[in-house]
Amino acid sequence: MKKILTLILACLCALAFWGCKGSKPTLHIYVWSDYIAPESIEQFEEKFNCRVIVDTFDKNEALYAKIKGGAVGYDVLQPSSYMAKVMFDEKMIIPLDKSKLPNLKYVNPKYLKDSAIDKEMLYSVPYMICYACVAYDSNKVKDIPQSWSVFADSRFKGRMTLLDDIHETIGAALKYNGFELNSVDDAELAKAKETILNWRKNVAKFDAEAYKTGIATGEFVLVHGYSGDLAQVIAEKPHIKLMFPKEGMSISCDDWVIPQGAKNLDLAYEFINFMTSPEVAVQNMEFSQYDAVNWKARELMSDELKNMPTMNIPAEVLEKSEVIKDLGENNKKRYKLWDEVKL
Ligand code: N2P
Numbered sequence: 001m002k003k004i005l006t007l008i009l010a011c012l013c014a015l016a017f018w019g020c021k022g023s024k025p026t027l028h029i030y031v032w033s034d035y036i037a038p039e040s041i042e043q044f045e046e047k048f049n050c051r052v053i054v055d056t057f058d059k060n061e062a063l064y065a066k067i068k069g070g071a072v073g074y075d076v077l078q079p080s081s082y083m084a085k086v087m088f089d090e091k092m093i094i095p096l097d098k099s100k101l102p103n104l105k106y107v108n109p110k111y112l113k114d115s116a117i118d119k120e121m122l123y124s125v126p127y128m129i130c131y132a133c134v135a136y137d138s139n140k141v142k143d144i145p146q147s148w149s150v151f152a153d154s155r156f157k158g159r160m161t162l163l164d165d166i167h168e169t170i171g172a173a174l175k176y177n178g179f180e181l182n183s184v185d186d187a188e189l190a191k192a193k194e195t196i197l198n199w200r201k202n203v204a205k206f207d208a209e210a211y212k213t214g215i216a217t218g219e220f221v222l223v224h225g226y227s228g229d230l231a232q233v234i235a236e237k238p239h240i241k242l243m244f245p246k247e248g249m250s251i252s253c254d255d256w257v258i259p260q261g262a263k264n265l266d267l268a269y270e271f272i273n274f275m276t277s278p279e280v281a282v283q284n285m286e287f288s289q290y291d292a293v294n295w296k297a298r299e300l301m302s303d304e305l306k307n308m309p310t311m312n313i314p315a316e317v318l319e320k321s322e323v324i325k326d327l328g329e330n331n332k333k334r335y336k337l338w339d340e341v342k343l
Contacts, residue, residue: 026051027267030066031078032254033058033209034229035128037287040280048270058209059165067092067259074259075268078127080252081117082167082326088123093257095123100269103276106296115251115323124255125272128228128290131313131321132168132250134243135215135230136222148176148245150222151199159221161214162199164206166338167324168250169196172224175247181322184330189337196341206342215240227310228290235289235308242309248320253293 025048033056041052055074057063060083067077067087079087087093098104098121107126118124134150144150151160162169171181173192183189204220214220216233223230227242234240256272258265274280281297284290286305292298305311327334 024050025264025267026053027076027264027271028053028055028074029076029078029271030055030057030063030074031076032056034212034232035078035254035284035288035290036275037284040275040283040287043280044271044274047274048267050267052271061166072261073263075262075264076271077257077259078254079124079257080130080254080324081124081126082252082324084124084255084257085117085326087257088118091260093123093259094262096121096125096258097269100266101125101273101276103273106276106278106281106294108293108295108298111253111293116253117323117325118255124257125276126253126255126293127275128254128284128288128292130252130254130290131227131244131310132163132165132172132224132252133227133230134222134224134245135233135240136243137215137218137220138239138241140218140221144222144243146243146246148172148247150243150245151202151224154202156222157202158204159219160203161205161207161211161220161223161225162196162203163211163224163226164208166334169206169224170334170337171250171322171324172245173199175245175249175320175322178247181248181250182325182327184327184333186333189333193337193341200341228288231289231308231310244309244313244317246317246320248317248322251321251323253323 027050029052031054045052060080063077063079064083104121111126112119116126141156151162170192173195174183174188175181176195177191179188211220211223211225212229212233215223216237230242258268262268278294278296278300281292281294282300285292285297285301289308289310291311
């Protein structure tokens with residue numbers, strides 16, 4: 001009996017030893033969907049002998065609520081810049097040690113100077129720029145204006161979607177009315193509400209994820225969506241076209257940040273640095289069709305990507321487009337409006 005017990009103990013010790021030897025550090029990241037090339041994740045895992053677990057979200061508010069609600073265990077997050085600021089102000093993410101991020105030298109300095117919210121990259125590293133625009137099925141949708149007013153067109157009733165995103169859809173309605181994207185003026189917001197209620201009569205739903213499959217399969221004929229995601233669809237289905245409303249669009253950037261309490265800090269820095277290397281950044285541009293905030297990666301783009309409409313937005317539309325900002329206390333006005341207009 002004693003011998004058997006000794007044998008079992010020896011086996012358990014051996015198993016524990018091999019288990020430890022075989023276990024790899026695991027990096028948990030929480031990011032937007034369809035945004036990171038699977039091969040980048042594989043290359044990172046191989047280079048750093050680790051595993052990466054990728055969880056995805058489709059709204060900044062979902063990310064914020066999850067982390068604020070106490071979700072622990074993530075090492076890297078990917079909020080849009082205005083949400084990164086909120087999270088930093090609320091001490092949900094940490095200031096970055098830039099000595100661990102040598103690839104920051106590739107981040108486009110013009111973007112930092114002109115458009116970034118965190119100009120010094122104190123707590124965030126920019127990843128990709130995104131515009132919210134419109135995609136339509138050119139076989140079924142003809143003669144549309146280059147304007148947000150297309151959502152008022154009852155010809156497409158029930159076959160259009162608007163983004164399920166407070167700042168995007170309120171922003172589009174404000175721009176349509178000639179106001180600033182980040183306006184918190186009561187009269188202007190009231191006008192935007194009236195516009196959304198008018199558009200709402202014609203849209204099937206507010207949606208931030210299914211619109212991609214919806215426009216690709218013909219379920220919807222016209223959708224409000226994120227530029228790169230829409231470009232992913234048109235790369236496969238050339239009859240889907242993009243429309244950049246003449247009144248201007250929203251511009252947002254999604255950033256890498258590290259949450260308070262991240263368990264794998266060194267690996268988190270390695271991951272952000274890896275994703276900011278030009279070769280990996282361009283791999284992700286080609287995959288996601290978004291525009292990386294990386295001057296060197298932009299030089300490495302394929303001709304095919306260079307020619308995509310999302311890389312050639314008309315200058316007059318860009319001039320009227322604005323970066324989404326954090327509105328502080330005034331966000332409450334928008335949450336109230338959003339509750340009143342949501343289907
Ligand atoms: C990625 C969507 C990111 C756009 N699929 C929102 N900023």
